[in-house]
Amino acid sequence: MLFYHMFLMQGGYWYSMHYRKKERELERLKTPMPRVSILIPAHNEEVVIGDTLEAMSNLNYPSERLEVIVINDNSNDLTGEIAEKYAQKYTFIKVIHTKPPNGGKGKSGALNNGLRMSTGDIICVYDADNCPEPDAIYWLALALVNDRKAGAIVGKFRVVNANKNLLTRLINVETLTFQWLAQAGRWFWFKMATIPGTNFAIRRSILEELGGWDEKALSEDTELSFRVYNLGYYIRFFPSAVTWEQEPESIKVWWRQRTRWARGNIYVIVKFILGFHKLKSRRIGIDLLYFLFTYLLFFGGVLISHAIFIINLFIDLNLSIGLVSYLLLIIGFLLFVTEGILSISMEKGQLTKKNFLAIIFMYFSYSQMWLFLVIYASFLEIKRVLFRQEVKWYKTKRFEQTAIPKDKTA
Template structure:
């Protein structure tokens, strides 16, 4: 029985590894092709009446970073008579609003609003819904309060929506601005690059599926109004929104020409809280939609829900099961005949993990370095294993919340 369970867990792990290698191939192909459309798209933009755009920046006590964020917003290349940058102060008790007011006084296309009544103090989704109610721009662009988008980031997001009428949303690329600060941010930098070029670009290339992130994306107002805004119960409001957008019959395009830089956690405590929220949010999405996959209008999104189910349930279950069986076999004789074949499979899995990440890093300038290669190896035995413990912890919290019918508590990532 132990042998059967061990081989089942190895099979699950290998399916996931091979699938990510497949995505890495698609990500590399998307990298080679995505810029080819820009000249034609640019020409169309230059000969049309551009749409009005609202930039939403939800903020709760962000005075540590908001000045640099608003400075980046002031430099965005888009006609200012078509642009309104809106800082959404949600129950702020620091200097966030005062800093925003200073920018609004200097830049007429900037505005500060404060959440009120039932929208106040309820988190990011509620703040975005309040801004949605108070504005009327044709396109909505969302940036987190720690983001510094490049000058043409918004232009590229709008360009994508204008030229792709079947796209409900356009997703850009984000990079880690504090990547060199700590060992943790070095790992997160590698993780971020892999997520975008493997999970995002790979899925879009092969299946025309991409996930809306929490920042650096544009979406049509008509879509948001049809969907009734953001789900305030979802900790991963971006993933949840993705599923509903696809169910309307649209697609989401990954367009990495639009680049923003964001700050990542520099301490393990902050990372743990942020990633727990992410894991719980994605588990919530899986549990919310898993029973509806056969009734959805876009059948391919059912495939993506199964991908999240595989990632946050089956894959981690397989890793945990194989590790537990291996350790127990060292203490008690459970007649686990691992043998040379299993050992070779483990070595090959490790090499495949390293190869996938190296292929992905080769896409980003100055990232495929000897130092990063060493970090990848170290990452496998440390950072990747931390995720296993975190997902178990997150699932425990989510099951507890569902049983006790508790409200979701939104956690704001601490800034540095």
């Protein structure tokens, strides 16, 4: 897996050196801008929704071709009131208030409600804690309308509270690695990327053909990606479109958010493996194989390795560490650190001593936490299936918003 990640990282690095050419190509086309609907699902987001809508009001996109829809999904705080104030000030901002039984079911349900009320040919999605840079929608829409083979265009997200504490610094490294390794690398080599939960554009016609978002999926973005592939489209990663988002500032919030992600990915793996024989696009097999290696073989192998180590502390298993084992341990560590350094080096101001030390610390701490998290998420999913439990959506807790760094990238 680590060698495969290095392969992806090489592709991500090469892509980072050349994607600006695409910007110049798109601008030379002078394409008329399509009508865009931005969906913002919001449940109890009073802490951040004002900053998000302020960012929407500053977008460099023709207001007559823009529609921002806030889905106030069964909130019991001031989310609705704050959103309505912006709707009164800007004609292109609208607010939908949903209540049970149609509302309060989670992000997928809120997005489906917003889709039914939208009018744009292109649908963009942003989480309620996101502050897209002014040109974000411009690049997403321009890239999608000029690429018939693309079913969706996904942008880049940066961590607005990266320097808040050690946890957010580690998450910042994780997100940069994910984007320049998994997103950019897979796009460079395989013309594949995964739709994230925010900062992406998708054709309305595709969503209507697919019947919208799967309301049973906790990782609605990954699940949607697989169905877009199955229609014969690819998903382009285009880092010119940038948004800034907030990440968990406490272990408790991180654990609950990441557990939802892991459970959602496990759901997607099972869903598409069971129905693999019905799939039209075998491209999906590449991503399914990657998820299988990650959640079963990779995490399983590490778990067995840890178990043997712990057992050997109490019971002599007559094991000896040979030269090959030492080499593999050292190579694994160096590959991990190299991937992290390459990732942060692609972003202005991120290649610092603190981030370098964070990557080393990450190998022994943050990465190990993921192991136990996946075990816990797997247990919850198995229990849900066996006892036919209803899927419950956990909304990530928000914190007071942090100002966007001055050295932001475009």
